[in-house]
Amino acid sequence: MKNVKSRVLAGTALTGALALALTACGSDAVKQDETPDATGSATAPESSESAAAGSIAGAGASSQEKAMGGWIATLASVAPDLTVTYEAVGSGGGREQFLSGGVQFAGTDAPLKEEELTAAADRCYGGEALELPLYISPIAVVYNLPGVDAEHINMSGELIAKIFNGDIKNWNDPAIAAENEGVELPDLAIIPVNRSDESGTTENFTEYLAAASNGAWTHEASGDWPISGTQSGNGTSGLIDTVTGAEGAIGYADASRAGDLGTVALKVGESYVPFSAEAAAKVVDASPRAADATDKRLVVELDRTTTEAGAYPLVLISYSVACSVYETSEDATNVKAFLNYVASTEGQTVASAADVAGSAPISDALRTEVVAAINSITSK
Amino acid sequence: MDVGTEQYAAPASTQQAETPAAGTPAQPQRSAAEAPRGEGSSFVSAGGRKAGSALGARWFEYLSTAAGLTILVILAAVAGFLIYKAWPAIVASPEELNKISWFKADNLLDYVAPLIFGTLLASLLALLVAVPLSVGIALFISHYSPRKLAGPLGYVIDLLAAIPSVVYGLWGALWLAPVLDPVFKWMTSALGFIPLFEGYQAPAKNILTASLVLAVMILPIITAVAREVFLQTPRLHEEAALALGATRWELVRMAVIPFGRSGVVSASMLGLGRALGETMAVLMILSPGTLFSFFLLKPGQHQTIAANIAAKFPEASGLSVSTLIATGLALFVITLAVNMLARWIIARRSEFSGAN
Secondary structure (H helix, E strand, O other): OHHHHHHHHHHHHHHHHHHHHHHHHHHHHHHHHHHHHOOOOOOOOOHHHHOOOEEEEEEEOHHHHHHHHHHHHHHHHOOOOEEEEEEOOOHHHHHHHHHOOOOOEEEEOOOOOHHHHHHHHHHOOOOOEEEEEEEEEEEEEEEOOOOOOOOEEEEOHHHHHHHHOOOOOEOOOHHHHHHOOOOOOOOOEOEEEEEOOOOHHHHHHHHHHHHHOOOOOOOOOOOOOOOOOOEEEOHHHHHHHHHHHOOOEEEEEEHHHOOOOEEEEEEEOOEEEOOOHHHHHHHHHHOOEOOOOOOOEOOEOOOOOOOOOOOOOOEEEEEEEEEOEEOOHHHHHHHHHHHHHHHOHHHHHHHHOOOOOOOEOOOHHHHHHHHHHHOOOEEO | OHHHHHHHHHHHHHHHHHHHHHOOOOHHHHHHHOHHHOOOOOOOOHHHHHHOOHHHHHHHHHHHHHHHHHHHHHHHHHHHHHHHHHHHHHHOOHHHHOOOOOOOOOOHHHHHHHHHHHHHHHHHHHHHHHHHHHHHHHHHHHHHOOHHHHHHHHHHHHHHHHOOHHHHHHHHHHHHHHHHHHHHHHHHHHOOOOHHHOOOOOOOOOHHHHHHHHHHHHHHHHHHHHHHHHHOOOHHHHHHHHHOOOOHHHHHHHHHHHHHHHHHHHHHHHHHHHHHHOOHHHHHHOOOOOOOOOOOOOOOOOOOHHHHHHHHHHHOOOHHHHHHHHHHHHHHHHHHHHHHHHHHHHHHOOOOOOOO
């Protein structure tokens, strides 16, 4: 799978380079043709208004990297002449590059901060930044207990918090048994495993623990694991390897990477909900918007303590950030075309494939809002 | 005696074939001095150089001087780059540094100190394992093994050096860690009363596993240098020892080891240098932590500078990059110090050693 991915990426990169070279030649030719009767600001020919062509670049969250890879690789079906690149430099780096004008769009796990919104107005020629929740990914709490044949172990947020902060040390603890009647749990030490690198997954997981553990989790939400002296893995694959490496280990990871490991069903209201794409999309719809959200900035304030039946509150949302106003109509058209593809049913299905990103497709209601925001993009 | 001469003639010729390739500058004088022994005939001797074209000689002098200067320029450029890039972090106030999400220390020094500790601990543990093993292998190749075996064995050892570190990392994380698991379990249950071995937690992603992999990685360079040094033991010393009726072990103990000691020390320092800077293997094996701890089997206690940079750099920007580069500067200084120490040890014993 890895090979396939890197081949696809290499292919994309190559196509990108070629397309860049080609468009460079193309625009030169256009300029030469137009110079005689150009009137100051040269406008692109009419044809490119309607059809996306050329290239745009994005940068940002690594959580979106795989989904972006999938979108970029399949974009050709709707916009064969458009080339998109995405560099996973991290959310902060992506926002920085976007605000400085280095890239046309960014991916970020955290919404823009207040001072960044001010900077965005400058960068967007008086417009504003669009923040679109286009990547919703359920995070699974995974465990390595080969002897347990129950499909899922049930846990409340409080129980998970106590396991990860070391209050509950053994799988046969009565607190776990109380939530799992009829499941025989072994006498085995629990080994909590966390990400050793800073990550959006950790940030969302700790945010969930802080909100949904009834005070059992005393640390603040952060992308860096707050407890030292723990077993940990570098990156999602490192974490999965570590959990796989020891019986009794428990960790958290992007749900699509859980593989053969067991996954925990989270307590929501009075029932237990295992992760699924629908359950993840549901919590996003059930959550309120942030106080300063607009019809262009669709920032969701995830409700980690939701009691909505069938909603899975442990999800990661990664936003696509774009400008409402671009300098050239070419950029505006291209960004519009790409984001429309990403938001489309087709685009969301591509990303939800287990071998791409395993994300949860956004609901139709959310799509309507997102598409309206995307279509408001113009050039100055 | 005949047997002895023949036996040692072989290593001598091996060495002759290898040293020109290694380009050791001190070699021509040595072979010229020892010409009566029949060596050095294939070498460009001092006389031969004079006889060559004066113009060519001058050009070669310029070229080699330029090459030598390039090294200095590169080193200075690296040092300059590190200081320049690290400067914002060095002069930043603790408040600014604390804005970095993973920066949980009072100041830069407090942040770097546990990393330096982890780096040194991992490297020294690796040396502790690798040096005795390497010396054993080197002695076996130079003085014990049948000639038919010595060649291939040396080749295999050199081959170990050619394996990329990421492969060692994979090997350590996926193969060695599960193998060590029962061993560590036993150590913590039987020897757990010693704090060093207390509190093992599976999987074996602790500093001892990392050090063992590092030990394998630095094995080739230490072995190769030690072997070369042992092979250069003056034959007169060896023959004298044999003539006095020494056994093979006594020969090694009285003639070879005293002669090779400084060489072994410098070989160890070269290995230490490599272990200090090793990144991928540590990154893939260790569950990192930033504590000053001697618990060798507990996870999340130590981290090395290089692995820390590799783990944090992909998502770093601005001041956090400077902070990481500042830790890199610390590593640069340590490595430099280690290498200078090695040079000094070699220089101190240079009259004996042909390895400098």
